[in-house]
Amino acid sequence: MDAALYPTLHQNQERHWWYAARRTILTAVLEELHARGLPPGTLYDLGCGVGANLPLLERFGPTVGVDMSDEAVEFCKSRGHDNVVRADLNQLEGLESGSGRVVMLADVIEHLDDETPCLRAARRLLAPGGALLVTVPACPFLWGPSDEVAQHRRRYTEKSLRAVIEPLFDIERTTYFNTFLFGAVAAGRVLERVLSRPGYAGVSVPPEPVNGVLRSIFAAEAPLVPKVHLPIGVSLLCVARKSQSDAM
Template sequence: MKRCLHCDASYDSGLAHCPVCGRGPAEVDGFVAYSPQFARDGGGFKAGYYAELARLEGANFWFRARNALILWAIGKYCGRFQSFLEIGCGTAYVLSGVAGAYPSARLRGSEIFVAGLGFAAQRLPSAEFVQMDAREIPFREEFDVVGAFDVIEHIEEDERVLVQMHAALKPGGCIVITVPQHAWLWSETDEYACHVRRYSASELHRKIEAAGFEIERSTSFVSALLPALMASRLARKKSAGKAFDPLAEFNISPWLNKALETVLAAERALIRLGISLPVGGSRLVVARKPAAR
């Protein structure tokens, strides 16, 4: 079902306009826009980052390892799903991985900025892409799975986003979320990325459960690289005043990139065995909306 953002009525997903008030979404740069007022300047992210992401994601160890973990979690906990919504899909790097693993699923990606949707549609023409504000999701009980991968840390009203995700899910559906973790890892990199926060496990769990979800799996990841992350942050503090290079952590040699990806693959093997890692640069949570009774 769709949710009308003007009168709050629910109506059939196949309809373009609300049958109650007659209103519907706008169109911006060829994309359906549910919150067009934010399409070019929505806050929480910089539209210029999409080109950087498109250049880096496919080869970088962190993006590749995170994708592998996300796809494993979806397969393990979400079962045979037919519909998937990604909030903050960026350039559709994750969504293209989902498409490859689940070719029969109906995929929809969303972004607050239309600038990102151009990259996404080019990478994955088979999916549907829409502009929307995650704080006002225009769907009710529409999707089997909703994902948000390093997204909610950009949004002040993260608890509202989780409530909206819950409403957009069918009963029994699940969310898959990744976030940066540990406030003590906060650095200029977070500021450059427009993060509002880094989470603790307890904070994230509390907010997810308050939105009505039941947590099925929660684990840290990028745990093996935590000493290197801490050393990097400490070194940056000691060199305060020097120009900050936001891409320094991505511009590494091919052999090191491969080695780090191998390390994270070994870490992922532990997670697959059922071991939930207590600390790490990021956290993965899978949670389910209770089935209707």
């Protein structure tokens, strides 16, 4: 991505209904995880991009952002996030094994040709009992031009997400989310395919009050997602733990 677009992308990720509501939901999930107990250590945001999620994690403790792009790391540092490093997400070189309380991969692994090396590196990074928090786009039948613009490799079913995580972690729960708006999004994806062009490329913010209404509807799922299994949604969440007996 052109580094000149980073300031606009960061601003839009702070304001756009989808990103803002997802942060509200991730906050609720992290609060529930901490209430149940986590080992001491660092919270890692893998694939942190322009750093819009770093303030969220910093509320819970020492945080490190990791990205594969030198330009993204420099942009984060220019905004005062000195706790951001460049590393290959499949290796996480230079990061201390067993130092992680939480590793978050928020809509990251769908961009990778093979998720397993990244997940294996995340397991190495976590302390025993540490939590893995993963979100991904759901429902392969929703695939459309927007996925291609976003350079997604795939969308997931609950079964396919569990299949890549379960060999490496103890899965505590999976659930769909962005459920309340599912019908509207599904209809939009059908229209995308008919018109053969993306309706949302991830950078533009809808006008108010539309943006605020969509944010409120999506964020209303925050009390449910940490505890209730939602049977369908535009996105999927997985919460898993590194086994207490795992010294890797």
